Amino acid sequence: MKVIIVGAGLGGLACAIACCREGIDVVVLEKSPEAQEAGAGIQIPPNGGRIMRELGVFSKLLEKGAKVQEVEFRRYDDGHSLRIMPFGDDITHEFGVPWLIIHRADYHQVLLEEAIRLGVKFQWGATVENVLTDGPEVILAGGERVSGDVVIGADGIGSTVRNILLGDTVSLIETGDLAYRAVFKREQLEALNDDKVTELCQRVGVTSWLGPDKHTIFYPVRDGEELNLVLLRPDTFNQASHREKGDIYEMRESYADWDETLRKIISCVPSVDKWKLSNLPELPLWSKGAVALLGDACHPTLPYQAQGAAMAVEDGALIGKLLGLLQARFTKLEKDPSLSTNESTQNNIVSVLELYEHIRKKRTSRSVQGAIMNRKLFHMQDGLLRRIRDFLVRYAGVTRKSDWTWLSSFRQRQTLGHDVLEESTKLFEVWAATHLPVKSG
Ligand SMILES: Cc1cc2nc3c(=O)[nH]c(=O)nc-3n(C[C@H](O)[C@H](O)[C@H](O)COP(=O)(O)OP(=O)(O)OC[C@H]3O[C@@H](n4cnc5c(N)ncnc54)[C@H](O)[C@@H]3O)c2cc1C
CATH class of the missing domain: 3.30.9.30 (D-Amino Acid Oxidase; Chain A, domain 2)
Known part of the structure; x- marks a missing residue:
């Protein structure tokens, strides 16, 4: 199987590594002439860290980043401390992975080096201008055509691939x-x-x-x-x-x-x-034929709970896992002439990308809504409601141990504690039972 990934951001690179680890050929097309990430920091919450561990790069990220020991909320006018939440070992204990802070360029570099080590091919200065869902095939500025079995649009908030899949029907909010x-x-x-x-x-x-x-x-x-x-x-x-x-x-x-x-x-x-x-409004579809979107291309979010990139790398890893599972099934069954035709493989790729969309939509939508809710909580005007918020914040935490409100840690567990790759493996088996024939004998 050959996967073309449009965009070498954090989501695209995670997808490239995940696919390559499954033995899939990967070409990444990136419009920038060289690798680049914004000169800023980024938080890697435990759900993002879990993906990094699965992709084999977590220890490198830990070397370049640091484990967050605490998170403090202060009042805007006098700096009065509202709450210092313990993170450190509490987070590792509850979610199995620490919460990291790191420079974006370092995060990007670790993923890029791993992708190159695994054999991902990169084309820098390659701007995708058109995508043909039949094939599928992408057309670069200058006319070059690149074809594969799958195209992944990891091209960020201004996604060209999204515009091609959905036309002008969708505009940013x-x-x-x-x-x-x-x-x-x-x-x-x-x-x-x-x-x-x-x-x-x-x-x-x-x-x-x-x-x-x-x-x-x-x-x-x-x-x-x-x-x-x-x-x-x-x-x-x-x-x-x-x-x-x-x-x-x-x-x-x-x-x-x-x-x-x-x-x-x-x-x-x-x-x-x-x-x-x-x-973005909730998109009617994330995939069409063998072309699918991931990360900010389909679910950009307010950065008010440090989840945008974490969700993008979850998407990428999940695509790699599902395509890998599919490829493994076909390798097993390849001697069966009725299954080894291209059409059968391609139809199943389309169906697996629909499964990806189905698995991811609810979780990413909840994440986007969570950030919108945090905006309301963080940006309250002075007054009674704000005083109630401050009172609750004093007792809130991310882990069960540090949260006396229950609500806050319950919400966090859904986001930070969920093992998306384990879930996808189970859902793939359910999908395979109805879509892939079982060999008799
Ligand atoms: C202020 C701020 C703070 C944030 N803090 C955090 C945080 O702490 N934790 C967290 O998890 N998230 C955070 N985020 C969100 C996070 O930065 C994004 O969600 C994440 O980087 C999206 O990754 P992506 O790979 O989907 O897209 P991008 O990083 O946007 O990558 C898209 C890539 O595609 C390329 N591209 C675009 N068009 C084309 C084309 N036509 N052809 C070829 N290549 C193309 C681009 O050059 C780019 O390299 C924050 C965001 C902001 C704005």
Whole structure:
């Protein structure tokens, strides 16, 4: 089997590794002339980490990243601490995998190196302009055609593959929020000579300030040598682009009445990227023929529970697993002439991609809705409801041990604790029982 993956983001690379580990030939087509990821941090929650362990790269990620020891929520105006949630061993104990923080470029590099080691072929500077579901086949800018048995559209939020599968019927939904993202050197903060800032820099933890319409996330990457800051606020984009260079003065102004410690940190940011945050309506389909979508191409999300990339790598790993299981069945049955025809294989690929869509839609949709709910909780206006939230946050946790509200850890267990690959193997067996003939004798 040969799989063509459009896009070498985190989702596309996870899919490439998963397919290659199943003995499938993989070609990745990426429009950028070279490998690149945004200069920012990323959290790898346990469900994403579990996939990385399955793909054999978790220990490398652990070397380059760090285990989150705690997550703290603070008030926006005076920096008063609302709750410090213990993560560290509690998370590993409950979910079997720690919660990591890492530089995106390092995460991307680990996946890329593993894909290359396994024999994935990359074509850089290859922009996919058209996809033919019959075949299937992709057409690159310049006219080159690349064909295979499966095409995976892992081409992110502005997906060309999605536009081709669904036509103009689907357009992005603006969430009304934007993110400023910056990574900067620790020395810049230490030069402030501020005890509170220095203490924050020494933590291997995530600190978040919550305020009306806005919140922020701060954590160290690269052994604390660099610090990652994300500021989330109402949108000021006046054009359709997803990303542009941010204005530092506009950014500082937006947080002028926020906690002094945060303002000092913001004052050190040398330059910043600005990202428009969009969702999609629930898509009528993720796959057509032997072409399917994954990650931000079909379920972009507000980054308010650190799940976008985790869901994309889950998608990718699941596609690899299902196609691998299918290929293994055909290898077993190949001596049977009635099953070895191309048509039989191709029909079953189409059906397995539909199974993938069926397995993933509910989970990813719940994740997108969870982030929308977090936005409401994080961005509350001052008043009675916010005081109730603050009271509940004081008792909330991600694990059973740290959560006295029950609700919070119950919700987290569904997202962080679920083994999607085990589930997919079981569902493949159910599918195979009705779709694949069993050899008699
Ligand atoms: C501020 C912010 C913070 C976030 N924090 C987290 C976090 O902590 N944890 C988490 O799990 N998620 C987080 N996310 C979400 C996460 O970044 C995304 O969900 C994830 O990167 C999506 O990966 P992807 O592979 O689907 O798409 P992308 O990373 O967008 O990759 C798509 C690739 O396809 C290529 N491409 C596009 N069009 C074509 C074409 N026509 N031909 C060829 N190639 C093409 C692009 O160049 C790109 O390389 C955050 C997002 C934001 C905005």
